[in-house]
Amino acid sequence: MPLRSTTAAWKNLREHADQLSSNHISDLFSDDPTRFNGLTFRTGQLLLDLSKQRLNQTTLHNLSALAEEADLHDWIEALFTGQKVNCSENRAALHTALRSPKASSLTVNGQDIIAAVHNNLDHMRRIVDRIHQGQWRGFTGHSINTIVNIGVGGSDLGPLMTCRALAEHQSGAANPVQVHFVSSMDGSQLSELLSQLNPARTLFVLASKSFTTIDTLANAATAREWLRRSGHTTTDDMLTARHFIAVTANTAKASEWGIPPSNQLEFWDWTGGRYSMWSAIGLPIALKLGMDGFLSLLEGAHAMDEHFRHTPFLSNLPVLMALVDVWNINFLNIHAHAILPYDGRLGSLPAYLEQLEMESNGKSVTRGGETVDFHTCPILWGEVGTNAQHAFYQLLHQGTESVMCDFIVAARRYQTSGSEELQHQHRLNLANCFAQSRLLALGDSILDNADTQPAHKRYRGNQPCSTLILDELCPFSLGQLIALYEHKVFVQAVIWGINPFDQWGVELGKQVATSLLGALENPESTPGFDQSTNGLLAAVHAKQKGEA
Structure with missing residues (x-):
């Protein structure tokens, strides 16, 4: 070609x-x-x-x-009809299906994915309503009033951006919630946030397509340990069931981590991370705006889909x-x-x-x-x-x-503010x-006297x-x-x-980081990296030992 x-x-x-x-x-x-x-x-x-x-x-x-x-007409139809436009991963890219009306249908690999999307939205509504009605309770029996979304990349940026943009449209629920976001691997966001929160009333949303993302799982493990140390006696199973929700395409991994199926919301491998805020990854948005507000967001996106397609x-x-x-x-x-x-x-x-x-x-x-x-x-x-x-x-x-x-x-x-x-x-x-x-x-050129001005003006x-x-x-x-x-x-x-x-360009860095972790955890190991990396490892080990 x-x-x-x-x-x-x-x-x-x-x-x-x-x-x-x-x-x-x-x-x-x-x-x-x-x-x-x-x-x-x-x-x-x-x-x-x-x-x-x-x-x-x-x-x-x-x-x-x-x-x-460039055959753009054909590519647009391929996008909307579930053809495998993601050629390197042999997948469709169907974020548009996430905002399609319930009455529509689209069959991919023998499944009506629109029906699956709306079943998931219905599950999402039940969770949102339960929290907004004060019926989701933590380990002390008190209602949840704080949500912490733990995710990175598309599992963080879209929901965070939307919650901040539409804060004025917050749900008028009987039990409104505060929504926070944690993404940094170094723990700085989480450590500062946890010092201000009540563990008995905090619910964590673990948002990870693969449920193997190191950044997210490290923060999740810290959050669970914080709950364990809160001074209240309960089993790990009860703690996880009352204080964690998983949003993932890998439900088996979420279950292995301890999150029960009733606390899991699904999205699919045809949903790219940076296109996922329309899926259950948008749970924090729905918790902020109410489910009707989230559906209005989807309706706006669908209106643009129709404009783009036709x-x-x-x-x-x-x-x-x-x-x-x-x-x-x-x-x-x-x-x-x-x-x-x-x-x-x-x-x-x-x-x-x-x-x-x-x-x-x-x-x-x-x-x-x-x-x-x-x-x-x-x-x-x-x-x-x-x-x-x-x-x-x-x-x-x-x-x-x-x-x-x-x-x-x-x-x-401010048209209705009266200010x-x-x-x-x-x-x-x-x-x-x-x-x-x-x-x-x-x-x-919009000024009358521009020609009389010195060059620096x-x-x-x-x-x-x-x-x-x-x-x-x-x-x-x-x-x-x-x-x-x-x-x-x-x-x-x-x-x-x-x-x-x-996004193959981000994958190799993750692999190299994993190979470096062992050298950081074992100062006595003999690193076999390049000169610069070996030197940096030695400098860090020396500082951690208190050496000059």
């Missing part, structure tokens, strides 16, 4: 980029008085503005031809966002991407998208085994916009790097969001920016937003010919 860079559509885009390269974004606005209307798109509760990108309608049509050449490319938000990124990366040579939510509630979104995009598309080998001769996923990072303005915007405005930026903001906030002060703050926030994207794209602009406006931040709109980025990543992978659903 030829590399995408050798195809006719790719070559056409290369020629088009050469023709357009001398155009500043401000020139593109001057040339087209209807530019905003022609490059703004909407679905559900989301509006996408691409008018501050370095492109025109010809660019979009050429990019759409690239998508057609909308023509030139009106399709995930396709458009993906193609614009391909344009920036492969034809404008921009390899840095800033995620800039102008909403403190979305403070964890950049970290979530870092994993979603860089773990999915941080690949250099195609599905056919060829080494690519073009760039794939850029470096992603970000921060809440108003904080970022005082941190790294200097580089965006006057540095030497070209950076593409996603601005994300909600149109409405004019808070509504004023939101207007101030919107003003900053729109001002920064305007200045990054257009530069100081000039703003060159021409940094391509997309703006996403949510009607308001709620479970439905957040579901739409996250599914939008998921599908964007998939489209990019199709264009580049890579597999976005495996």
